[in-house]
Amino acid sequence: MKKARTTQDGARIYTRWILACYDLLIYRVLSPHVWRCDPQHFLDLYNRHMSDNHADVGVGTGYFLNQCLYEPGEVRIGLFDLQPNCLAFTAQRLARFQPETFECNALESIPFAGRGFDSIALGGILHCIPGNFAQKARLFDAIKPLMKPASQLFGYTILNRGISKTLLSRFVYFLLYQLKVINGAEDSASQLHAELTKRFKRVNTHIIGHIALFNASEPLSR
Numbered sequence: 441m442k443k444a445r446t447t448q449d450g451a452r453i454y455t456r457w458i459l460a461c462y463d464l465l466i467y468r469v470l471s472p473h474v475w476r477c478d479p480q481h482f483l484d485l486y487n488r489h490m491s492d493n494h495a496d497v498g499v500g501t502g503y504f505l506n507q508c509l510y511e512p513g514e515v516r517i518g519l520f521d522l523q524p525n526c527l528a529f530t531a532q533r534l535a536r537f538q539p540e541t542f543e544c545n546a547l548e549s550i551p552f553a554g555r556g557f558d559s560i561a562l563g564g565i566l567h568c569i570p571g572n573f574a575q576k577a578r579l580f581d582a583i584k585p586l587m588k589p590a591s592q593l594f595g596y597t598i599l600n601r602g603i604s605k606t607l608l609s610r611f612v613y614f615l616l617y618q619l620k621v622i623n624g625a626e627d628s629a630s631q632l633h634a635e636l637t638k639r640f641k642r643v644n645t646h647i648i649g650h651i652a653l654f655n656a657s658e659p660l661s662r
């Protein structure tokens with residue numbers, strides 16, 4: 441019998457060795473050449489929406505945070521992740537900003553009692569989470585303790601439905617799916633948009649290559 445995918449599957453791969461190669465592999469090779477989305481689009485999203493009081497949920501290596509437009513002392517950064525290696529790697533890289541780190545599963549209400557954040561990034565975490573978008577969207581509810589009424593949410597995720605694929609992208613997707621790095625075979629931008637509009641008044645999603653980029657604000661009371 442096939443074993444169901446677990447939440448841990450989406451974070452297990454990020455060993456220290458993988459993190460050392462991550463930026464090169466993801467942002468020099470896979471993103472531009474396989475997913476056909478230039479990393480500049482992700483950086484533009486950060487530059488548009490990241491505030492001086494920012495939380496990153498699913499931090500990886502902190503690649504875009506490291507390129508943010510803020511100087512040390514100008515910005516509060518909270519790092520939230522299930523994988524301690526990612527938190528340690530990113531916290532060290534961003535040491536000049538003295539980030540706050542929190543180990544947590546972002547699918548369960550995050551036990552955070554601190555001051556809320558004005559912007560929250562969910563970059564590349566949704567495609568790690570197993571299940572359909574209705575299940576993945578638990579993350580939008582779980583981050584509520586981090587949010588303020590005027591918080592901006594933004595992020596990106598790899599899709600597998602409703603996009604144009606190449607032979608190479610089909611092959612790499614299959615490989616990463618088998619390795620349980622990607623856990624969303626049915627993911628589409630329309631499902632993402634539907635789950636966001638259940639929770640936020642203002643929602644933008646758009647597709648570049650295999651990737652959905654999104655931002656949302658004005659949480660609806662549910």
Ligand SMILES: C[S@@+](CC[C@H](N)C(=O)[O-])C[C@H]1O[C@@H](n2cnc3c(N)ncnc32)[C@H](O)[C@@H]1O
Pocket residue numbers: 447450451454497498499500501502503520521522523526544545546547562563564565568569
């Ligand atoms: C693909 S990486 C994205 C990293 C980075 N944001 C970027 O854009 O390059 C996904 C990150 O989400 C984290 N993650 C996966 N599932 C998680 C969960 N359920 N709760 C918290 N973090 C999770 C992983 O540990 C990893 O740091």
